[in-house]
Amino acid sequence: MRSTPRSGRRQISALLTILALCLTLAGVHPPANAAGPVRTTDITVDGASPGRVFDGVGAISGGGGNTRLLLDYPEPQRAQILDYLFKPGYGAALQILKVEVGGDTNSTDGAESSIEHTRGSVNCDNGYEWWLMEQAKARNPGIRLAALSWGAPGWIGNGNFWSQDMIDYLMTWLGCAAQHHLAIDYIGGWNERGFNAAWYENLHATLAAKGYATKVVGGDSFGWDIATAMRADSALNDAVDIIGAHYTCGYLSAMATCSTTPDALATGKQLWASENGSQDANTGAPPMARAINRGYLDARTTAYINWPLVASLYQNQSFNTMGLVTANQPWSGAYSVDRSTWATAQTTQFTAPGWQYLDTASGYLGGKRDNGSYVSYAAPGKSAWSTVIETMDATVDQTVTLKVAGGLPADAPHVWSTDFSTNSATSHLVRGADLVGTSGAYRLTLKPGRIYTVTTTTGQGAGTAVSPQRAALALPYTDPLAGTATGQEARYLATMNGAFETAPCAGGRTGRCLRQQTPLTPIRWTDEIAPQPYAMLGDLSWSNYTVGLDALLEQQGSTELLGRLGTQGRNNNGLNAYHLRVSDTGAWSLLRTDTAWASTTLASGTATAPGINSWHHLALTFQGTTITAKLDTATLATVTDSSYGAGQIGLGTTGYHGAQFANLSITPGTTTPLDGTYKLTNAHSGQLLDAFGQGTADGTPIIQWPATGGANQLWHLTSTGEGYYSITGVAGDRNLDVPNRGVVPGTQLNLWSANHGVNQQWLVTPATADCYTVESRLDGLRMDVNGASATPGAPVVQGPASGNPSQCWRLTTAG
Incomplete structure (x- = not known):
């Protein structure tokens, strides 16, 4: 029996409580803060202070298909999510949107479509980043746009990213942006793959020659190596406008301390924390609150860019809760506006790019990191000011006394705050009472675990739109896979490698079909051992069902139908799933793969050759531990396997070759209630x-x-x-x-x-x-x-x- 140990634990807890009470009555108090309690920090917000120019707080769409499902959200929920991300005075109010330049290759949690799968064949409407940038600009015309490549189509430079082909490809991409009435403010090189000095110099010269005002961000890797190279290479120094480094406050850390180098500071260039985050949209909010402030205090970084923008991807992928908003159920319209949104808003809603940091009004409370940090900003012309204070690590109440000088407004400042001190759903971006001055000073009490913004600006607020409740994607489910227009992905279909887009049907079929468009292995960013094209769709709760679709091979090779897709290995390094693979020769196999891409053949054989340019029907049925595979009307195999009990469906090819798909159907099997x-x-x-x-x-x-x-x-x-x-x-x-x-x-x-x-x-x-x-x-x-x-x-x-x-x-x- 366990009653004795339970009782013992309760007795110990009671004794500890009594001991703490006795110590308190005796006047003995355990230290609440290792740094020592701080009573008051004096801050003079001085418009005459020196300081760098603030470039903004933003987020990244890309580096994987993390925005993919947002496109398929119904209205009004889709517009509500976009408002929470971009609309001023409503939510995150992002000041920078950085997007992936699609390369048809997996770049963490999916692949983004290229505008040029084959040399010379350009479609400026491919992908969803154009749509996203247009939506961001519609809500905030002042938002700044940045672009970066994670990979590239395989034809570029015969597989060499650092080539003239890549420069030309980026110019074509910028031309597509212009067709969408989008001016790209910043562009970089190859994400986290170092740098090539001659290539950056060529990029900068080509942008100037073509009349683009786009600034070059150099490095976009871990560390500040490019800054050291710039100190010794004047041509490279001239070519790089902004130095960007990743995770300058630590990767998957509390982001309590941030770093730079003497060489980076000595360049005199703007320094960016050009990718940060990679943490849960809720538990990652306190680290974000620290980093936005401390990045400037410790490293003089003038922009903070979170990866990613939104968690709008399937839950079987590695980074499935990272972002500012979680939106992974387009069929129900459900979403959640997470705490990272409000960690962002406490700065973005009270500042703007072009404001100036005020160095003399920025620092650590009481001079100690554990107490928290504060950073002050002034608007151009000294028309307004804001001070952002975070107390993420504090354990006692503190106070600040603010005075205003140097021509800044001395009006009674407003106070807004967000409470991250507990794991419960807590208040965010709440306006408190305006501060009342005494002899020109304003006093504010700071609670632990919060962000405060003291400001003379107006127009802030927290959005009020409410999400519908979550629901499983109901079966039966059908989709002709024709999409909404040529070059677009099918609804709810998330591409992991390659490019699955609609195109005119082949094989005598009219209308549009889904086509695997990538003809060559792309220049890759991830290191997966099985980089074949495939895409996934559906609900992870689907258990017993039959999935079927029509498939056509345009050339020699194999097509695949997948079922019960579960966990995907990080950076696509494996997938729990069953695969029915059928080649043009009739050779077929029923496989099981795992999260390391280890493959087990459950059955195999040879059927009548499907050939090329003809349509055939593939089907998989899952009922309990029984799996049945069919080609057209013939049963290929019936096997028993208990490895995976539920999951999505998928489709793909075994290599980078053309294939088409149509008429997807998923019908439910028999399920016994668990009551x-x-x-x-x-x-x-x-x-x-x-x-x-x-x-x-x-x-x-x-x-x-x-x-x-x-x-x-x-x-x-x-x-x-x-x-x-x-x-x-x-x-x-x-x-x-x-x-x-x-x-x-x-x-x-x-x-x-x-x-x-x-x-x-x-x-x-x-x-x-x-x-x-x-x-x-x-x-x-x-x-x-x-x-x-x-x-x-x-x-x-x-x-x-x-x-x-x-x-x-x-x-x-x-x-």
Whole structure:
């Protein structure tokens, strides 16, 4: 029995509480802040202060298909998301939008389409970045646009990125931008692949010769190596207008300290943190708040650009919750405006590119990093000022006293703040009381874990649009794959490699079909061992279904139909999926791949040769552990495999050759409802889902614990409709609940009285034959053991989809 250790832990907790009370009564206080509590920091916001010119805060669309699903969102939700990203005084109010120059190759979580798959054949409407830039400009005409390549079509320079072909390709891309009435303010070289001095010099000269005012951003890699080269090479120094470095405050870190080099500072150029972030849209907000301030304080960087802009990609991809807004369900229209939006807004809504940093009014509170930081800005002509203060690491209240000098407005400043001190859904961009001056000084109390903006500007606010609730993509699902226009992707289809775009149908079929357009292996950015073209579509909760489509080979090779697509290896280095592969000769195979691209042949053989330029129907049926593959009307194989229990569908080719696809259909199989009483055992730790104590009170925390036979380890699943379940603790008749509807990963789950809310509805999906994922309808996060711990008592939390065993739960019937 476990009652004794539970009781013991409660006794220890009570003793610690009594001890702390005794120490307090005795006047002994443990240190609340290692740096020592700070009472007041004096700040003089002086318009005569020196300081660099502020270039803005922005985000990146690209470096993977992280914006792909946003294009397919319905209205009005799509417009609402765009407003939250770009509209001034509404949300993130981004000042820079950086986009990928598509290269038909995987660049993290997908591939972006090139404008020129083959030399000389240009389509200026390919891809969705033109649309996105147009939408950004429509909302904020002053937004600055930047562009960067991650890869390139294979014909360029016979595979050499640093070539004249690449310069010419970028000029063509800029010409396409002009056709879309877009002026590109900044352009770079090859993302995180170093630099070639002669190439940069050629790029700068070509831009000038063609009359472009576009500035060259040099480096876009880790570190400041290009700055050192510029110090020794005057031609390179003249060619690079802005020096951009990535993750100058650390990669996947708290971003508490940022760095530059003496050579970078000595160039006198503007220095940018030209890619940062890569962190969850909620838990990454405090690091972002630090970095926007500290990047300037520590390294004199004048722009902060977050990767990525939005998490609008499928949840089986590695960076599925990174961005400012999460929007991964275009079929339901559901989205969430995440805390990183408001970390951004506390600067962007109160400044503008061209403002000046005020060095004498910027620093660390009390001179200590742990207390937080502050950065001040002045508008041109000293017409307004703003001071942004973050207290992410503070543990005690502090105060600042502000005075105004140097010709800046001395009007009573306004105060706006955002609270990141807890994991609950908290207030963002809230206006407080205006400061009241005493003898020309303004005093403000600062709470820990917050961002404050003190400002003389007006026009700020937080958007009020509300998302619909999440829902699984219902079956049956059909799509002719004709798209909306030639050169566009099919609805919900996300390309991982190559380019799948609509084109006139071949083989005697009229209308438009989906075509794999990339004829050569591109110049790649990722290092995956199997870079063949493929695309994915659908809901990860699809389990038993039949997927079928028509396929045509334009030349010798093979086409593929994929099913039960699950977790994708980082940078496309593998995929949990089943593949039906059929060649023009009739050779076929049914394969299973994993997240390292290891392939297992489940069946193979030879059928009547499909040949080329003729249409044939491929189909896969999944029912439990039985998989059936068909070509036209012939059954190729029926096999049993329990590796993957659910997932999306996909299509592709085994190499870079032409193929067409049409008439996609996905029809549901037979599914047995899960209603009943179960024990839920974690696949990683072998311990049970457990309600702490007896689970009879609202707020009871959920942990993992070895089996005890207690009722607090029994759970009743009840269908709530649309594939979702309530999960009710048998001991206390209370529901598994996301506290306070918090959408922050790491939030510990608890029990609460039934309220029928989306925070008490769960999508229970088979991952293997005996293991299920449990996903919240509130935010799409999965039930997980914190830190994949094997320790009894470890909290059970919500976390982004990862494919880890700690997110997989075995359901064992009870009674």
